[in-house]
Amino acid sequence: MPLDEYRRKRDAARTPEPVPESNPPETGAGTRFVVQEHHARSLHWDMRLERDGVLVSWAVPKGLPPDPDTVRMAVQTEDHPIEYLTFSGDIPAGEYGAGRMTIWDTGTYETEKWRPREVIVTLHGERARGRYVLIRADREADRGSGRDAWILRRSDPAPGRDPLPHDALPMIATPGELPEDGDDWTLQVLFGGRRVIVRVDGGRARFTDADGAEVATPGLRGFGASMGATQVLLDAELVGGTELWIGDLLHVDGRDVLGLPFAQRRELLAELDIAGPHWRLAPVFPGAGAEVLAAVREQGLAGVVAKRDRSPYRPGRESTDWIEVPARARAAAPPPAAAGTGLGRAKLTNPRKVLYPLTGTTKSEVLAHYLAVADVMLPHLRDRPVTMVRWPDGVDKQSFFEKDVSRHAPSWIRTARVGTPGGRSEKADFPIIENAEGLAWAANLAALELHVPQWRVGPADEQYLPDLVVFDLDPGEGTTIVDCARVAERIAERLADTELTVCPRTSGGKGMQLYFPVTVTSADQTSVFAKALAEDLAKETPGRVTAVMAKARRRGKVFVDWSQNNPYKTTIASYSLRGRGRPTVATPITWDEVRACRRPEQLVFTAADLPARLAEHGDLMAPLLEPGPELPG
Ligand SMILES: [Mn+2]
Numbered sequence: 001m002p003l004d005e006y007r008r009k010r011d012a013a014r015t016p017e018p019v020p021e022s023n024p025p026e027t028g029a030g031t032r033f034v035v036q037e038h039h040a041r042s043l044h045w046d047m048r049l050e051r052d053g054v055l056v057s058w059a060v061p062k063g064l065p066p067d068p069d070t071v072r073m074a075v076q077t078e079d080h081p082i083e084y085l086t087f088s089g090d091i092p093a094g095e096y097g098a099g100r101m102t103i104w105d106t107g108t109y110e111t112e113k114w115r116p117r118e119v120i121v122t123l124h125g126e127r128a129r130g131r132y133v134l135i136r137a138d139r140e141a142d143r144g145s146g147r148d149a150w151i152l153r154r155s156d157p158a159p160g161r162d163p164l165p166h167d168a169l170p171m172i173a174t175p176g177e178l179p180e181d182g183d184d185w186t187l188q189v190l191f192g193g194r195r196v197i198v199r200v201d202g203g204r205a206r207f208t209d210a211d212g213a214e215v216a217t218p219g220l221r222g223f224g225a226s227m228g229a230t231q232v233l234l235d236a237e238l239v240g241g242t243e244l245w246i247g248d249l250l251h252v253d254g255r256d257v258l259g260l261p262f263a264q265r266r267e268l269l270a271e272l273d274i275a276g277p278h279w280r281l282a283p284v285f286p287g288a289g290a291e292v293l294a295a296v297r298e299q300g301l302a303g304v305v306a307k308r309d310r311s312p313y314r315p316g317r318e319s320t321d322w323i324e325v326p327a328r329a330r331a332a333a334p335p336p337a338a339a340g341t342g343l344g345r346a347k348l349t350n351p352r353k354v355l356y357p358l359t360g361t362t363k364s365e366v367l368a369h370y371l372a373v374a375d376v377m378l379p380h381l382r383d384r385p386v387t388m389v390r391w392p393d394g395v396d397k398q399s400f401f402e403k404d405v406s407r408h409a410p411s412w413i414r415t416a417r418v419g420t421p422g423g424r425s426e427k428a429d430f431p432i433i434e435n436a437e438g439l440a441w442a443a444n445l446a447a448l449e450l451h452v453p454q455w456r457v458g459p460a461d462e463q464y465l466p467d468l469v470v471f472d473l474d475p476g477e478g479t480t481i482v483d484c485a486r487v488a489e490r491i492a493e494r495l496a497d498t499e500l501t502v503c504p505r506t507s508g509g510k511g512m513q514l515y516f517p518v519t520v521t522s523a524d525q526t527s528v529f530a531k532a533l534a535e536d537l538a539k540e541t542p543g544r545v546t547a548v549m550a551k552a553r554r555r556g557k558v559f560v561d562w563s564q565n566n567p568y569k570t571t572i573a574s575y576s577l578r579g580r581g582r583p584t585v586a587t588p589i590t591w592d593e594v595r596a597c598r599r600p601e602q603l604v605f606t607a608a609d610l611p612a613r614l615a616e617h618g619d620l621m622a623p624l625l626e627p628g629p630e631l632p633g
Contacts, residue, residue, distance in 0.1 A: 002026075002054045005078040009096045017091065018083035024053030029114070033121075034085045034106040035064060035128055040099040043203040043225040047074070047152075049109060049121060054079040060152060062202025063104075063229045064128050066254060067158045072202070074134060076148035104229060120155075127229075131156045161254035164231045168250055169316030170195045170210055171235070173305050173324035182289040185306045186262065188247050189283045189292075189371065190324070191364070192302030193239035197250070200227045200234070207238065220244055223279050230272065235313075237282065240352065243362070245282040246274060247305075250313055262321075263309040270615060275608030277360035283372045295374075295436035297327040299367060299444070300347040348444050355394045355446055358581045361607070366448065369577060369585070369607040370439040376619040377575040378435065383456035385416045385430030387570050388447035395448070395579045402447070404428035413438055416461045432457070448579045451570035454526065463567075466526045468624060469500075469631070470571055471514040471534070472507070472561035476546070476554030484512045485597040487545055487558045490537060492591070499629040503621050504594050506603050508578035508586040512594075513571065515621065517628030523567050529631055530562035574621050575610070583607040588620035 001023050012019035030050025038046050038059075045063040048055035058074040065072045088102045107125035117136040123129060137149040179185050196215055199206045205224030207215040217223075219242030235248035249257055249269040257265050266284060274281060285292045286309070293304055303326040311321030351364035370377070391399045403420055405413070406429035415429040433439060433450070442450060454468040471491055473484040491514055492502050500516045507513055520526060534547035537560060546557045564571050572578070572586045587605040597603050605613065 002052070002079050003081055006080055009078065011095065015091055015095050016089040017087055018081055020081045020083060024082060026052040028052060029111050031108045031110075032085055032106070033109045033123055033125070033128075035104045035125070036088070036101050037063075037104040037228055038097065038099060038101045039225060040091075040097050045104055045229065046077070046101075048080055048084065049119075050082065050085070051114070053082065055082060055084050058134065058150060058152070062204065064132070065152060065154045066231065067161055067163055068154050068156070069163055070153070072152045073137075074150040074152040076150060130154050130158060158254065162251070162256040164199070164201055164251055164254075165233060165256075167199070167208055167212055168197050168233060169212055170197055171248075171314050171316070171322060172210075172318040173322035174318060174320045176320075176323040176325065178289060178293060178304075178325055179306050179308075179323060183287050184309050186266070186284050186286045186309055187288045187292050187304045187306050188285075189245075189296055189368070190302040190305055191237050191239045191243070191245050191282070193237035193243070193245065196236050196238045196244075198223075198232075198234040198236055198244070198246075200224050200230065200232045202231075203228060217241060217244075220278055223276065226274075226276050226279075227272075232272070234269075242278055243352070243364070244279040246279065247282040247284075248313060250315065258313045258315070261310040261312065262307045265313065267615075270612055273612070280365060280368060280608070281611065283368050285371075285375075291436060292371075293325060293327070295371065295440050298347055298437045299440045301327060303327040348440070353394075355391060355448065356581070356583050357394055357396055359583060359606075361583045363443065363446065365607070366446075366577065366583070367440055367443040369583070369610065370443045371436060372607075372611055373575040373585075373614070374436040374439055376614060376621075377439070377573065378433070379619075379625050380574050380621060381433045381450070381452060383432065383458075384452040384573075385418050385457060386433055386442075386573070387430070387451040388442060388445065389449035389451065389579060390445055390447045391579050392446045395581065399579055402445075403430055405431045410441065413441060416457045418457060418461060418463055448577045448583075450573045450576045452573045453567060453570050454565060455567060465520050465523055466565065466567060467517055467519070467628065469516055469518050469526045469530055470564050471530060472511065472564045472571065473513065474511045474554075474559040474561050476551075476557045476559055478556045479558055480600040481506070481510060481512055481603050482597055482600055483544070483558050485594045485603070487537065487560065488512060488514055488594050491533065491560075494533060494536075498632055501623040501628075503588060503623055504591060505574060505586060505588045505621065506584075506605060507572060508576070508584040508605075509572075509580065512589075512603065515624055517624050517626060518631045519628055520631050525631055526565040527562060530565050534560035534562040577607060585610055587613065588617075590617065590620060 010019055032050040034048050036046045038044055044059045044061045046059055048057045057077045057080050059077050060072055060074045062072050090100050091098050105125040105127040110122045113120040119134040122131045133155050134150050134152050137151050195210050196207045203225045207217050209215050231253050233251035234246050236244050236246040249265045296304055306323045308321040353363045354360055355363055388402045389399055414432040416432050417427050417429050420428045454466045456464050473487055475484055488504055495502055502514050502516045505513050537545045538547040544557055546553050546559050574586055574588055576586050578584045583606050585605050585607055
């Protein structure tokens with residue numbers, strides 16, 4: 001019977017896959033197909049063609065061949081039920097085919113030939129379009145082994161597709177000084193690793209070095225599969241065999257991009273959404289100059305490569321379109337203690353220390369986040385005394401607050417001596433972070449979280465009046481950020497008739513915050529204003545909103561915490577990481593995102609999401625940097 005083997009392999013009570021009880025009628029040639037991407041023990045793609053009431057199936061380890069020059073192996077597997085055409089889901093560990101299965105493509109097909117040893121079809125899918133030929137590989141060794149090996153190729157040319165090159169050599173930068181006309185250049189951070197070209201085809205990655213020799217990378221297992229069926233050729237730095245920093249793109253999915261300007265290649269690279277526990281895009285700073293080099297130098301990183309924005313990629317060639325600027329003066333000998341680490345002066349201590357065990361995020365990745373957001377984050381930190389929360393042994397271990405850094409801050413970190421919020425000692429020397437080096441200093445202290453008050457200090461450390469109002473929307477038990485989003489909309493409605501510009505943000509934790517800039521004449525004015533509005537909302541919908549701190553009264557409600565406006569309080573700084581399980585970020589969002597929020601995960605952003613968001617939105621909190629109108633009421 002056609003589905004006997006399918007049923008024998010599965011326990012309907014344990015797998016989410018469809019397991020029909022009756023056998024289908026034999027209906028002859030069919031018209032539908034599906035290709036599923038199956039992240040089982042070994043990544044493969046399952047190609048299934050409707051025929052005689054079932055789906056005749058092949059597992060294709062590297063996926064459908066994209067062009068006629070590529071021949072792929074396929075192994076015929078048991079027939080699947082028609083219901084499998086729309087199946088996607090997670091097959092639980094321990095079950096047959098355990099792992100995630102997604103629909104890679106589906107559509108209709110025509111049969112040209114259907115014989116026991118040869119099948120010719122034309123697929124009409126979104127991604128799979130063309131004439132494919134399956135021929136049984138009549139190898140003696142396979143006979144009777146149950147491994148029905150076939151070869152699969154595409155017979156018609158793939159229109160407008162450049163073949164993925166088999167190999168390439170990295171482009172070589174000319175050593176030199178930072179270019180003077182910085183506007184047309186982008187600086188990319190160098191980590192002092194080994195330059196590699198990474199070729200990903202059919203979910204398998206191959207690494208070669210500057211001489212074209214293959215490099216073994218046991219620490220990067222999983223990178224190829226993470227790219228799915230996307231074919232790419234990447235230029236990257238391999239640090240310590242376990243960290244991959246990707247800097248450039250040579251080919252993507254049938255498109256040779258060597259001739260495109262660097263700025264465009266980098267955009268295409270960002271669109272690939274490459275971010276994993278051990279692989280990231282190398283941070284870039286368009287139009288940047290000496291300040292980035294100084295931060296890199298302070299961190300003991302290797303240096304920067306300045307890439308001319310319009311430069312094409314020339315494999316294996318040295319070019320003055322790329323200028324490599326080492327962090328260390330080239331004449332100086334490397335200090336013996338740091339020799340071999342590739343980290344030069346090694347101001348970043350323990351760069352590979354994992355601070356987020358769940359995602360494997362290392363201290364150097366924390367640094368990369370802060371360097372990547374420095375441009376937008378620093379204006380919001382300006383003149384605000386920072387309270388740091390440090391996790392020296394990672395987020396699953398003890399943390400501590402630090403306000404007074406007088407004992408260990410280097411001389412180049414500005415400190416402000418101001419009153420400590422409700423503290424035992426009267427005053428403390430708070431750090432004020434003014435530049436990328438300051439962010440890097442904090443990152444090196446594992447100060448994942450940076451908190452700031454709603455006021456600034458003057459040049460003689462005098463405390464100015466608040467310049468921001470914050471509504472901290474905190475979901476009580478049984479509610480989520482979705483409920484906070486609804487309350488945020490109501491607050492925005494209330495303030496719609498004023499001159500106030502209200503900016504929403506996730507807290508990076510469970511809730512969200514609204515901020516707006518104001519001008520006030522007394523220190524308690526912002527609290528009084530926020531409290532009145534919060535109490536008003538609570539009165540209007542007492543079942544949904546509370547303005548009272550008591551935990552017991554928050555169940556099922558959103559707590560509109562107006563008290564964060566108290567000058568003794570601080571809130572998480574925009575773009576700060578959070579010391580939670582994953583490296584989430586306090587992320588400014590658009591009002592469209594607030595209104596569209598229906599599921600909590602829509603408003604969770606991690607460090608990996610930030611570069612693309614910044615490219616798309618810039619700094620959504622920029623209105624906070626202008627002086628606000630007078631606070632009404
Ligand atoms: Mn499979």
